[in-house]
Amino acid sequence: MSRSLPRFALPFVALSLLAACGDSPETLLGKAQDSLAREDFDQARVEVASALQEDPGNAAMLEVLARAYLGLGDPDGAEGALRRLEQAGGTGSGLSVLKAEIALLRGRPAEALERLGTAEGEDAARVRAEANLALDRREAAIAAFEAGMEQGGGIRLAEAYARFRLQDGQFDAAEAIYRRMVARDAGAYETLVLAGDLAAARGQTDAAIAAFRKVVEAYPDRPAPRVALANQYDIKGDVDAATKAIETARKDLGATPEIEAMRIQLLSEKGEWEAIRTTLQAREAQLEPGSPLSLSYGEALLRLGHAEQARVIFQRASLALPGNPYSRLMLGIAQIETDNPGDAWETLRPLAMSPLAGPQAINAARQAADAVGAPEAAALAARLDPARLKAAQARIEDGARAMARQEWAKAVAIYQPMLSGAGDAEVLRRLALAHMHMGEVESAVGYADRAMAQAPDNPDCIYVAGLVRLEGGMQLEKARQLLRMAAKADPGNAAISRSLAKAKAAEG
Template sequence: MRIPFPFIPPLLALCALSGCGDSPETLFAKAQEDFSAEDYKAARSQLIAALDEQPGNHRMLILLARTQLQLGDPDGAENVLGRLDRAGAKGPEVQRIRARVALMRKAPDKALALMGNDDTLEALRIRADAYLALGDDGKAKAAFERGMAKGDDPDLAGAYARFALAQNDLVLADRIRQRLQRMAPNSFETQVLAGDIAAARGQVDKAIAAYRAVVAAFPDRVEPLLALANQLDAKGQVDEAAKQVDAAAKLDPDNAEAEDLKYQLLAEKGEWEKIRVGLQGREADLDPSSGLGMRYGEALLRLGFSEQARMLFKRATLLLPGNPYSRMMLGEAQLACGDPDDAWATLRPLAMSPLARPEMLVAAEKAARASGAPEADGLRERLDPARLKALGALLARGDTAVMRQDWAAVLDVYGRMLGDGSDPEVLKRMALGSSGLGRTAQAIGYADRALALAPDSPDFQFLAGHVRLQGGQDLATARRLLESAAAGDPGNPVIASDLRKAKAATG
């Protein structure tokens, strides 16, 4: 049989990929180049091959441990630390690797202890991350600032920019990004930060352009593909967003974010049967309050499985009582099941809010009409196209103001909707706007009024605790409120972060 191309035996092919035949020194040099180029998988392969020849080489082992950390593998890094111990390696560099493993193991106190008096840039980055894990933003920021003053370190600068983004300090985040651009213009973090900051500012087109550039430069990374998909979705380019999600899923078939976004886009396109078929085999394991669970519930509702949908959304509202989407879906399912009175009771509180979106008003008007509620005519009037257009413009302005942290505009927009102050969602936005402008007493007043209207809501418990914590007032009460919010919504990372800060502030 004629072979139309040169035959390469499998073993030789493997050697060609891993560098068989190269000296350990050549392999190590290649690994250093791969590490600098952020190709950590290639670096690991080169290092493993080099260490086969020189198993006790300290420099190779240290770079392998750092590579494992960059790949998010604390087990692998810890294994290498054991080899370093057996090889007799000591010193601050090994301690810093131990500290980074401790951080990944959620042991920030241990990481701080391991740093001792180490004042290098990497040690300052580790300290900052440890203080963040402990909820002490003040000490974290001080460590970041000391590091930035001490010298240029792309890892520290990137982490500080992420801290600033998490704090919604977009001016600081962009200032750090500009410095990072001078340090490492081609690094992944430098390039993706440009997109993240633009996205945080609501600059969709600019974010899309930035993420496209990152995808082109780093085609094997999942994160920019998903970030690009989210921005394309925000612009209404659902099919193009779906292409990016498909590409991400090919790179990482088990990526939960890619799966969530896939089904979100299918829902936006109304492809309910695809959602039902894709998720029905996992129904027993789906959390009804998760994104996937609620997409599945809506698919069942749209396909006529009303009773099953009602059961799922009833469970979802018990788990997330403040979620308007799950309550709207529950109301629609109740109406589809022939229970207009229950549907109106579910939808009425949401529909009476001045923030009610058109889809909520449509569902509520149907329920009110079917149950004979006198509010039906008023809801029909609110669905007048001219009124909806004016409301939509005002809500869009409010959403943009919140996203851009234009707190004066937030107070202006939602102050127009405040009325008698009986809507907790409007009060929530007034509290956030007041807090953003440093008007802590006013923010606490709005937050407490919102909490009085929904005392069992983790969302409003968090709000009342958050504005106190932000303003540095009544910290004992802030901690108590945040503890209640965390108990009611234990998986919420934002609540957990504020609770750590409150505990650090109150001792």
């Protein structure tokens, strides 16, 4: 979760004047250093800027100003402060680290490493690790993280390392780093947020809600934890609580992009289609095909009777996201509504025949099958029997829960009986992941290859076929080839990008 500034802030000059009232430059510097330590970067910037009005060539103040700008993600501001610092006679390895972090913020990791040189310390270790990650040098990044942790493990370094482990699915390792963060500063924003993210990653929804509520109480001006809280309420199934949380965030902080995205998602779940259409209509041309906002807008149009317009949106989404079941379902329904039952049956058949299909997919496919006289119509109708449907959906939920909680043996016990014939691509994909985590590499590869055979254009299936080979340490060249294919098919997928980076690092 990224840091964010308060939406409603007084103008900078006004804040500077307020900060300066009655305080000496030395006092303001001390306050700015305290704010910097709390990672309240905007407040630190205001305080030290006020101090600099009285002492514009103070090197200590200029260094605080540069660090505040870096914390705010502003490389231009940081570079300006650094230039003034050098003119004031500032020297030392600290300048190298500042220059390296500016280069990293500008997307130039190789330059960041060059500027770091042999600089040591927690900040140097963090920048070195993040630069190596940006260059796909996984082992070098780990070495830098470990070196920084040995030197004391500051909050920013520890958070970056914990997130690296968390993204890799190494929950216990991330938890161990989190415990060190708690010991160092239990009330830090990063520490509190990581507690929520760890609980969420483990499927511990109530614990995640409690953690994110603490973040919101401690840092009410940050949108990200507000959205995370609403999302966890939504995962729990309490849409009213999620809506209340996001509407409160919207009232307090305004309609930031992340708050609006969550709001639209909740409106969709509640079926408030006219509100979605009204909100997004003016932005239709800017909505990226396959994006969550685009999909919500398409469904709103479909539900409001604009089926042809919705069909176009979902056709584009299905091309952008060939493995996305929701976009295929909505495309199939739109095709039914535009009197194209043959196209609808072709779209919906593979989705509905899956043992993981939900009632909406099954019913839509049944309508299309009836319209074209497909023999599968009777079997689909039978699956809609209330008792049979309830039992099937319970199994689906149990399987998803087992995967989320990393209960791999339980997941295998649930999904294995779902296989029949050539098998379903998604069931096979999940079995591949479960066997991979159980250390059964050959079984994992077998299931992954069967999944890819069933859905050769699905980026998720291609990805898992590469992932199980990579994690199992076998057929590494094949793993790299598959991961490159998956990354090309889904270039915005962070998990695929991380695994491809790991595979490239293993190449050397």
